[in-house]
Amino acid sequence: MSNRSAIIAIIILAAHALFTHFFSEHFSKAPLKEPINLTDSVNSTFEIYIPMEQTYEINLLFDRKELDFEYLKSVLGNMTNNDENGMPLNVVWSLYKEDSLVKSNSLIALNSCGWSQAQVYRCLGKIKVPSGKYKFSINVNNPSREFANFTSYISINYNFKNAHTWQTSYMFLGMLFNIFIAPFIGGIILLILIVRYIRHLTSA
Incomplete structure (x- = not known):
């Protein structure tokens, strides 16, 4: 040589x-992670970009901070015990491509679906759509003062462990x-x- x-x-x-x-930064970036105030009625719309056709999870995220574990379970739910579902939230979300509805879901969001050292997750559904620009809207019509103790987010992201695309x-x-x-x-x-x-x- x-x-x-x-x-x-x-x-x-x-x-x-x-x-x-730079490739990883682009394709691993969450399409959406924005603060959301669940102590008031929510009616929000976000412009998002889906970088690849992948199964994305729509979640509410709650920062655990240093809140007591039993309190967290009482408000957000205990994913290992169906008798501890936490406080319900009436949620309606929709995904639009330009002016066309792509997918929507109406649900009573209960319980937690995941815990990490920093956050608790509450699942709202999944989407898998071609890459591109979309609009995502979310409505929550039964707010609760109990959620004032949390910093909450609406998130759209994918689990890298379950990803199966050429990009990942x-x-x-x-x-x-x-x-x-x-x-x-x-x-x-x-x-x-x-x-x-x-x-x-x-x-x-």
Whole structure:
């Protein structure tokens, strides 16, 4: 490998790492995560962009903060016990493409469907549509003061573990390449260049 080829190879590795970063940022960005006030009636519309045809989950998110676990279960529900469903919310949401209705759902949102260290999730449904610009509207007509203790969000996002598109496959494989393979290849190339430089100095 000539010095010129080695430098080009390093540039390609660096360019690929940069491309993968921006590619992942674009396709992993949540189409929607906006604060929502559930202590008042909600009638909101959001313009969103769906980056790829993927199954997206529509959720209400509640920051746990340092609230007592039993209180969280009493308001938001205990996903392991159907007798503790939490406080219900009457929710209607709709997804529009331009002026055409794509999908809608009307439900009484009960219980939690997921817990993390930072948030509790309440599921409102799923969508799978072609990529593009959409409008998402949500209505909640039975607010409760109990939700004043939470910072709440309406979210549309996908679970990377359950994703099965070429974009998510590339993000995963590209990440592995950039973490494990690219540094190894780049290290060998740099080592070759250093050895050549040292030999050049000693032979001069």
